[in-house]
Amino acid sequence: MALLRRIAHLDMDAFYASVELLRYPQLKGLPVxxxxxxxxxxxxxxxxxxxxxxxxxxxxDLADIPIEVFPRLKGYTxxxxxxxxxxxxxxFGVGSAMGVMKAAKLCPEAIxxxxxxxxxxxxxxxxxxxxxxxxxxxxxxxxxxxxxxxTEVPGGQRDGGKALARLIQKTITEHTGLTCSIGxxxxxxxAKMASELNKPNGISILYAQDVESKIWPLSCRKIxxxxxxxxxxxxxxxxxxxxxxxxxxxxxxxxxxxxxYGAWLFDAAHGVDERPVVTESEPVxxxxxxxxxxxxxxxxxxxxxxxxxxxxxxxxxxxLQRKGYVGKTIGIKLRFDNFQSVTRDxxxxxxxxxxxxxxxxxxxxxxxxxxxxxxxxxGVRVGALVKADSQEAxxxxxxxxxxxxxxxxxxxxxxxxQADLF
DNA sequence: TCTGGGGTCCTAGGACCC
DNA sequence: TCTGGGGTCCTAGGACCC
Numbered sequence: 500m501a502l503l504r505r506i507a508h509l510d511m512d513a514f515y516a517s518v519e520l521l522r523y524p525q526l527k528g529l530p531v532x533x534x535x536x537x538x539x540x541x542x543x544x545x546x547x548x549x550x551x552x553x554x555x556x557x558x559x560d561l562a563d564i565p566i567e568v569f570p571r572l573k574g575y576t577x578x579x580x581x582x583x584x585x586x587x588x589x590x591f592g593v594g595s596a597m598g599v600m601k602a603a604k605l606c607p608e609a610i611x612x613x614x615x616x617x618x619x620x621x622x623x624x625x626x627x628x629x630x631x632x633x634x635x636x637x638x639x640x641x642x643x644x645x646x647x648x649x650t651e652v653p654g655g656q657r658d659g660g661k662a663l664a665r666l667i668q669k670t671i672t673e674h675t676g677l678t679c680s681i682g683x684x685x686x687x688x689x690a691k692m693a694s695e696l697n698k699p700n701g702i703s704i705l706y707a708q709d710v711e712s713k714i715w716p717l718s719c720r721k722i723x724x725x726x727x728x729x730x731x732x733x734x735x736x737x738x739x740x741x742x743x744x745x746x747x748x749x750x751x752x753x754x755x756x757x758x759x760y761g762a763w764l765f766d767a768a769h770g771v772d773e774r775p776v777v778t779e780s781e782p783v784x785x786x787x788x789x790x791x792x793x794x795x796x797x798x799x800x801x802x803x804x805x806x807x808x809x810x811x812x813x814x815x816x817x818x819l820q821r822k823g824y825v826g827k828t829i830g831i832k833l834r835f836d837n838f839q840s841v842t843r844d845x846x847x848x849x850x851x852x853x854x855x856x857x858x859x860x861x862x863x864x865x866x867x868x869x870x871x872x873x874x875x876x877x878g879v880r881v882g883a884l885v886k887a888d889s890q891e892a893x894x895x896x897x898x899x900x901x902x903x904x905x906x907x908x909x910x911x912x913x914x915x916x917q918a919d920l921f
Numbered sequence: 922t923c924t925g926g927g928g929t930c931c932t933a934g935g936a937c938c939c
Numbered sequence: 940t941c942t943g944g945g946g947t948c949c950t951a952g953g954a955c956c957c
Contacts, residue, residue: 535925578922578923578925580925580926596924596925597923597924598922598923598924599922601923603922640957641928641957642957643957644957723955724954725955726955727954727955728954728955729954729955757931759932760931782928783928783929783930784927785927785928786926787927788925788926788927789925789926790924828950842950842951844949844950844951845949845950846948876926878926878927927956928957929954930953930955931952931954932951932952932953932954933950933952934949934951935950937947937948938945938946938947939944939945939946
């Protein structure tokens with residue numbers, strides 16, 4: 500019997516918040532918000548040591564920290580955004596990507612926890628290992644999401660994949676205390692949508708013939724790949740649901756949205772997606788960026804900017820070296836106080852992971868930007884990566900080095916205050 | 922009270938090569 | 940005098956995702 504292609508999408512439920520609740524079970528049911536960035540002064544254990552010096556407070560005691568000790572949104576200052584909010588917090592209208600200051604107005608009593616990526620990475624690895632033990636063909640989609648190819652896994656065909664999904668879901672919860680939602684469908688596109696249909700701790704099984712009844716009523720925005728811009732453009736054409744989109748002709752979509760995106764929209768609306776589950780991939784670029792506590796002036800804050808720039812270069816270099824990559828396209832990113840972003844990059848004739856190299860070329864890139872406003876963000880990026888021990892990394896490409904003789908075009912606008920400072 | 926950080930992929934124009 | 944076509948690489952910006 501021919502195997503039916505069965506692809507699963509697994510999505511951890513409220514991942515960051517759930518991990519925090521494992522550490523701080525006393526916060527269960529309370530409005531909790533995670534985000535805001537730097538907040539080391541609120542280290543809970545040191546506060547407990549100050550409050551109860553007679554007890555030796557360690558990470559084993561986190562669950563004993565009284566709720567009153569946790570910091571609240573009220574009183575927060577800074578420009579961070581919220582990464583996750585518990586359902587209790589969402590009831591106040593607080594949501595992810597919202598500025599923390601805005602959230603503080605909506606729900607001042609909500610507890611604010613700083614993000615703890617080490618913890619999230621630990622649990623991420625844990626659940627991915629569990630899945631890989633059961634079904635080996637897994638595609639990483641970030642810290643809390645994966646695709647799994649069920650097609651050839653023993654039992655992966657039973658009930659359209661329901662039995663295997665149950666097993667995976669149950670095993671993850673047994674071993675980590677975390678819950679997840681799984682959708683199983685003929686392809687990644689539909690699996691991703693299916694996993695959203697029955698949250699939290701749910702399983703949804705979708706067959707090709709369910710597209711009309713279960714997918715077409717959904718908003719176009721539910722398609723992974725249709726964002727706010729595409730949605731607005733669709734709505735301008737009175738296309739709201741995926742069914743509306745599916746009713747359009749392929750040719751019309753290609754005319755209106757471009758050949759490639761239009762054709763993709765058509766396929767997506769009809770539930771067509773042939774992308775394989777990709778188990779291995781190489782990074783294309785690595786970057787570090789930071790938003791300043793307050794906007795910085797290119798001249799007045801020259802020293803501070805220079806230090807931040809150097810640190811970012813060192814961080815990227817360390818990231819590259821730790822992971823064993825080198826790159827030859829070095830770039831910078833700036834965001835001005837009006838939120839406008841610019842990037843500049845330059846490709847050099849050799850691969851590098853050296854902080855001084857990166858800083859030197861990054862500095863040249865910065866000089867090409869017309870600094871007419873205060874800055875809110877500075878970033879450094881290294882692209883065109885290859886493995887540090889690969890053949891290309893060792894051999895400069897003579898054929899291409901001729902291109903490097905071309906000078907990058909100068910800024911088109913008149914100079915105000917040039918960043919000769921870096 | 923505006924809007925984090927780390928990524929990928931696509932487009933489009935120009936340079937350059939054959 | 941006018942003016943090819945295909946292909947690759949580089950660069951800048953933007954959409955989108957987690």
